[in-house]
Amino acid sequence: MSGLLQIADPLKKSTPVGIDLGTTNSLIARVVDGKPQCMPVDDDGGVLMPSVVHFDPQTGLPTVGREAKRLATRLPKDTIVSVKRFMGRSLAELDARAREAYDFAEDGAVPRFLAGGKAVTPVEVSAELLKGLRRRAEGFLAEKLSAAVITVPAYFDDAQRQATKDAGRLAGLEVLRIINEPTAAALAYGLDKKVNGHFAVFDLGGGTFDVSILSLDEGVFQVMATKGDTALGGDDFDRAILRFVLERKLGRELDPAGDLGDRLRDLLYAARAAKEALSTVERAEVAVGEEHLPITREELESLPEVKALVDRTLRIARAAMRDAKLEPEEIDGIVLVGGMTRVPVVRRELERYFGRPPLADIDPDQVVALGAAVQADLLAGAGPRDDVLLLDVNPLSxxxxxxxxxxxxxxxxxxxxxxxxxxxxxxxxxxxxxxxxxxxxxxxxxxxxxxxxxxxxxxxxxxxxxxxxxxxxxxxxxxxxxxxxxxxxxxxxxxxxxxxxxxxxLSDEEVEQMLMEAIDHAEDDVTRRLARDARVESERIIHEAGKRLDDHDFLLEAGERERIEKAMEALREAMGSEDFRVILGKKDELVATSNKFAERVMNYEIEQAVKGRAADELVQDGGKESAGLKHLREQEEKEAAGTPAAK
Amino acid sequence: MSCWNCQADPGPGPFCQKCNTLQPVPPKADAFAVLGLPKTFFLDRKAIGERHKELSRKLHPDRFAQKDPKERRFSLEWTTALNDAVKALKDPASRAAYLLKEQGLDVAKESGDEAMGRLPTEFLELVLDDREALAEAKAAKDLERVRALSKDVKARSGHELAEVEAALALWEKTGDKVVLEKAAASLAVLKYYARFQEEVEAIEQQALE
The missing domain is CATH 2.60.34.10 (Substrate Binding Domain Of DNAk; Chain A, domain 1)
Structure with a gap:
């Protein structure tokens, strides 16, 4: 039987994890032997899970990650991307672009997406992302997770932090701490390097920009100043690239609604792919239908939007330095966070301002999650590093x-x-x-x-x-x-x-209400999953029983085939049920009915297998049964018993 | 006072000297007591920073994440008191104002009229000139001029701070409260200068962003 045994040890504390709940991608990490590591959460074993949640229009059930992202094109209104931009925001505050992308419930101050035939708040959508990360990490670790540190952009205000914390609770996680992304990044670096001095953390993600100035002194990380913009990021680059290649192709200005319509999201993905490629090569193409529209790195860097964005990030960095009362030459290291910091023009401009090249030895996509895992480990009291301490600040007066x-x-x-x-x-x-x-x-x-x-x-x-x-x-x-x-x-x-x-x-009452509903649904989810597991298991047993009947009919006793086939039929019928107990009951009946026959088949197989070998190799002293046979039989019994294992 | 955990006399300091559990912040503890520093104006900024880090290592909520709720609450209260104490004492002008407040001279809470009463007319005229000059420089987007004005005010602030220092030195030596009035007047002047610098700061930030 596949899958791992779930051993529930009530005394063993679950592994504390760090979660980077990003605009574009989300990650989850934990500390192993004193070193933080991201866990595979993507379908292909990667560590980035796209921050996309799809709600099935028929069932309303959520799908997250890459699979959801694939559905974004076909069912854009039921598929929420970049939910982080909506966290802690009121309906009235959303910009036109955000409002157009989805349908919203008309009432209430908190925006509610109409997706999958229901109204869901950004907190609930984020909770689905967290649940997705959690489930995948639990599968990887083969243990239940319960405690997490979740990161937020330093410039998130109170409402946005609260919303993030609520999402964690909704996902069934004890939120040990909400920490700032740049601070987490510094933690990942500082621990690695054991250095003292001043650090600037430059975090340019898909949708937000932060810069923090920290001092590191004998393990104490003290944030001196933080500045940022919660509506500034790489997504704006994608748009600029798309407009540029299309306008050159069309020979006129673009009319986004008319020219692009529903394809906009796909085209933006294509533009993003080109942008990412341009970080390493000089020339890339944006795939628009059958056509491949070229763009060079030089063209990208000369786009007015790109210039404006880079310029704005540097202005904010200067303002943060001013708050920290430091001069650029007093900075000992520049930490890069976010995929956008791979763009060469960003690195070049930073190097020009600070007079030194940025640090690049930790993957800028992973560094925040890694730092969050370190902090989770510290808070759980698991590590030996109680000399490390994080002193953070409030970013806004x-x-x-x-x-x-x-x-x-x-x-x-x-x-x-x-x-x-x-x-x-x-x-x-x-x-x-x-x-x-x-x-x-x-x-x-x-x-x-x-x-x-x-x-x-x-x-x-x-x-x-x-x-x-x-x-x-x-x-x-x-x-x-x-x-x-x-x-x-x-x-x-x-x-x-x-x-x-x-x-x-959301008010506390609203969150409580959601929590109650989540608990109800969690029960639904569990029973649904158990029923699904029981079906899979039954399928396998039916298949094996059928195969034995076909291959070894000469070992059947009179009337045995009919009894087994009847039990198989009964199980097939039971598999239509939503109640896992009904399915498992019929499955057990089939196992019991076919047990004797299965034993005969096995004995026969083993006899065939050992034919020609010395019998005393297998027969234990005085034993009635060969050791090999005993081992195989025990295994089969375990399988037939079937239930204690889970996926 | 007895320790909430072991009932023994907890002794001075945040932790019970017998069972080492964190005690509540004493209700009468002022910023100096929280930091465990002598009540004097003459403290070194760097020493306050060092003490802040040293105590944070022991008291910060991160250190108590696995402890029982009571100690966790005390840790939050201690750390809040600690951070607020540092905020109150780190800057010399605010440290002076804190000492004066404890002596019943609340400079920070004085209304405009009361503060004005402390100030000589010629100073108020000077302030009006300064602000006018700043407004003009701002309108003309003349950052150089803004910086020059700021530098001038900074020099005068230094002078005023020296006055505060002298008055407080005398007070600490003699216990003569009359000199505190003089310190209060200087602090009122410094308050004007601080507000001026805040405006400069806002102009510079605007120019940056």
């Missing part, structure tokens, strides 16, 4: 709305987390018992220019004269970069109740 829509900053950006700030509010009306507080994230002076994080309703304030009640509200950012709020009335010491209304994310 946290502030409150005050009179006139002006922001009062409470926690400045680049504050080491966890951190907190307290603010005292007072009532302005007699007997006022409630108060609204609006928290924003960002660097701008006016509320409307920043990102609204949450609105709080302080209630239960003791009814006093105006100005007498003094309510101290504490805003705390935890080690995941997520905001927690508490409040206390100072004169009476009464704890205030706070109703959080997230501006963008």
């Amino acid at each position: 946290l502030g409150l709305e005050t009179m006139g829509g002006v922001v009062e900053k409470l926690i400045p950006r680049n504050s080491t987390i966890p951190t907190s700030a307290a603010q005292i509010f007072t009532t302005f009306k007699d007997a006022q018992t409630g108060m609204d507080i609006h928290v924003v994230q960002g660097e701008r002076e006016l509320v409307e220019d920043n990102r609204s994080l949450a609105r709080f309703r302080l209630s239960g304030i003791p009814a006093l004269a105006a100005g007498l009640a003094r309510i101290q509200v504490t805003f705390a950012i935890d080690a995941d970069g997520i905001l927690n709020v508490s409040a206390k009335e100072l004169s009476t010491g009464v704890e205030q109740s706070i109703t959080v209304k997230p501006s963008h994310g």
Whole structure:
């Protein structure tokens, strides 16, 4: 029987894993013998699982990864790509391109994709990606996984971090920590190199860009500054390449809707393939139907979009250096993250600014997942490296709305987390018992220019004269970069109740609801899988029984064939059932009915096999049964018993 | 106070000296106490940074991920207090303001009018001139001029900080609270300068991005 025995040892902690939940691809890694390694999660044994989820239009069941990506062309609305761009965003915030790509449920602040005949939130779609990674890694490790560190772009705001954490919970994972991608990358490098100094991590992925400046000192990784843009990335290159080759071909400007229509996604994949090829060769082609449209590296690098993108990333890098109060020559190493950093023009420009070539010895696609695995290992207390510690910062300032829509900053950006700030509010009306507080994230002076994080309703304030009640509200950012709020009335010491209304994310109730549903579905999933496994198993048993009947009919006793064939028929019928117990029951009956015959067949086979060999080679002293025979019979019994093994 | 875990006297410091479990942050602990540093203005920035790292190694939530929920909560509280203490004390001006606040002179929370009361009229006129010059340079997108103005304000800040330092040295030596008023006035001036530099920063960042 194929498959591995699942040994459930309740005392053994599951392997902690690191997960890079990327815009384009996702990875999962764990530490083996002190070294992080990515696990094979792609259909072809690769470590990159495309971050694509397809929901079957008939059944609504999800498929993830490469198989889902293949379905993206044919069923674009049911196939969600780049879900990361939607995390923690409201429907109103989505740009036109994102809105056009899918159908959305009209109601609610959180966007819900209409895919596979149901409405799913980005958190649920991301949870499917995580489940996909988890299942594949579990298959590879032959053990259940439960604890993970998940990475997010450093510039993700509170809502986006919270959404990511929720997705982890929905996927049945205990999220040990949310860490920033560039920080994870530095961890992967720093551990490897055992170095001290300043590092710049430059992370240009499919959809986001981050740069972080860190100092490494005797194992303490301290983030000094972080800057980024959550809507900047390699996907924009793909578009630019496609437009360039098509416009040259057409001799006119492109009309994306008219010229490309439904084929757009395919064409973008072709453009991406060309872009990737141009990192190593001077000339590549974009496959458009039967035609192959050429583009050179020089042409790529002179595209205005490419120039603008590279230029913008460098401006952000300079701003981060300014925040860190460092000069380019004080940087001891530049760590590259994300497939886009393979593009030669990006490397060249970085080298020009920092005056040294970037480090290139860890695969930029894998480095974040590897670092996350290191952190997961540290948090699980598994490794011997308790001298390593990560001190991260909040990337965006946290502030409150005050009179006139002006922001009062409470926690400045680049504050080491966890951190907190307290603010005292007072009532302005007699007997006022409630108060609204609006928290924003960002660097701008006016509320409307920043990102609204949450609105709080302080209630239960003791009814006093105006100005007498003094309510101290504490805003705390935890080690995941997520905001927690508490409040206390100072004169009476009464704890205030706070109703959080997230501006963008899901409320706790909504997440709980999803978790409940997920648990229900998880049960469905398990029974479905057990039924499927039972069918496969039954198929094999029927096949073997049939083969024996055909090949060894001379060993049958009277009436035996009829009994076996009847049991085979009964099992075939049972295989249509969704209840795995029904299937397994009939399977056991078939095994029992054909057992004697199977034994005879085996004995006969062994006799044939040992013919001509010395009998005493096989016969044990005084034993009735040859050792070889005994071994084979035991194996067959194990197989017939069939059930304890799982895939 | 007895240790929540073993009931023994936990002694000073974050950990119980008998059973080595993490104790809650003492409710009265100020930033100096959290860092385990003497209450004085005269601290070295580098030493604060070193202490920050040293204590983070022991107290950070990452170190307690496998411990029981109570210690995990204390670890989060300690680390938050630690980071906030560093934020309050690392910069000399904010360290001075922190000391003054403990003496009942809350410079940071003073309203515009109160702070203004501390400042001589000629200074306020100077501030108005500075801001006007900055606004002009910004409008003209003259980064060189912006930087020159910033440099000038920086020099004056240094001078003002020296005043604060002198006043606090005297206070620490004599315990004479009157000199604190002088330090408060200098801090109010520094606050204006800091706001000026923030604006410069915003202009420069805008030019960069």
